[in-house]
Amino acid sequence: MRNSPVIQYFPIFPEKRKRVIPASLLQSYNARLAKVGKDQIIFEEGRKALEYFQVEEGKVKMFVLNPEGQEFTQGIFAPGESFGEPPLLGDFPYPSSAITLEAGKIWRMPKADFLQLLRDNFDIHMKLDQVLCRRLQYKSMILTEVSSYDPEHRLLTIIKYFKSKIAKHPSKEKVIVPFTRQQLADMTGLRVETVIRTVKKMEKEGKLTLEGHKIKY
Amino acid sequence: MRNSPVIQYFPIFPEKRKRVIPASLLQSYNARLAKVGKDQIIFEEGRKALEYFQVEEGKVKMFVLNPEGQEFTQGIFAPGESFGEPPLLGDFPYPSSAITLEAGKIWRMPKADFLQLLRDNFDIHMKLDQVLCRRLQYKSMILTEVSSYDPEHRLLTIIKYFKSKIAKHPSKEKVIVPFTRQQLADMTGLRVETVIRTVKKMEKEGKLTLEGHKIKY
DNA sequence: GAGTCTTTATGATCCGGGTCATAAGCTGTT
């Protein structure tokens, strides 16, 4: 999972390249651009939030582990996207941990500077709200799925969601789903075996196609 | 469920009486206070968001129904709390519907006025962010539970969560859980029968107590 | 206080997806 060749299938979430906060502003508010390696922990569940984070390069996964070691992925963040703001603004401990999925660069800005930046830039502040709201939308969607739908429905929903973020014309094109079976399992609360079996079944029923082992939809 | 005597057990979420936006500000930005009856639909899933809402009196439930008619409760909002902002700010259709649980009063403010209010009042804007972030925290928590924990763990988590919102000294006091078995089921993605059986089992094991049929923890 | 509706309760049955074991296919590394 850690070294999944996600990026080669397509420049993931290209529209997200647009940064939540532009580089120039980040710099003028004391953010620093830190190099990170692969599989590097950015912050851990339970710790206090002290900084604003924004991916410049690479990808970051937020996740929780239950006592049996099973993982649930709370979100994956691509270049341009910010993460970890809720505990910062809501003033509560991190509910999950963050780890890099690839080497890259991450902006970090102290809380005080971040708040000042928001105060000075209404447009950025509104952009941040939009980001938070979309994240709530994602969570509501997944929650609805996990609470009452079967594996096939869950997989279709998440596949369609990511397709809509990726494709220029989601209704026409077909795209290759940039996740392994394990990643899909971690995002939908299913087990790998269930994802594997369900994908197979859906292929037989013509609900999706396989290219090698890659899922196309 | 609709006429559960929630309010008589204690003034629910008393600290929440503090309004997200104070009445005076609401009025000066063209909000109007509408009277609502019990079981009144405020907005429906799929519709476009045009207004800001804030409970003045009564309670509002946000929920989704799956095709089999099973409900999942996305949130319950008490006096002083706002709701339905994510689709308004994130610019997407309502992912769930909202219904009143009791008769009461609700502030409604047109989107344009709401945005102007935020622009003019940085403190309110930050307060809103805090509300959105706490809501994300709640959803992350429930998502983690529903994705990988058993009924007992799910119930304990949600009971503790509400207790922490209600109790002055959560570690010392015991409070009566202000929800029916059905409501707990709808919030945790379980079935009524499972909640009933699990609660019974937990009482036998001394993990909670029952007063009549009311859960005390 | 009769009647209706909601809530709690309990037993019987079923089955979808988790668990476990095992293996083959790929990918990247040295």
Added chain:
DNA sequence: AACAGCTTATGACCCGGATCATAAAGACTC
């Protein structure tokens, strides 16, 4: 080329919670 470590695959088995049926207890209405 060989090896390690993911990733995909498949079968066998099992079990927890959903489903279904039925009923008693409370709560609210007139």
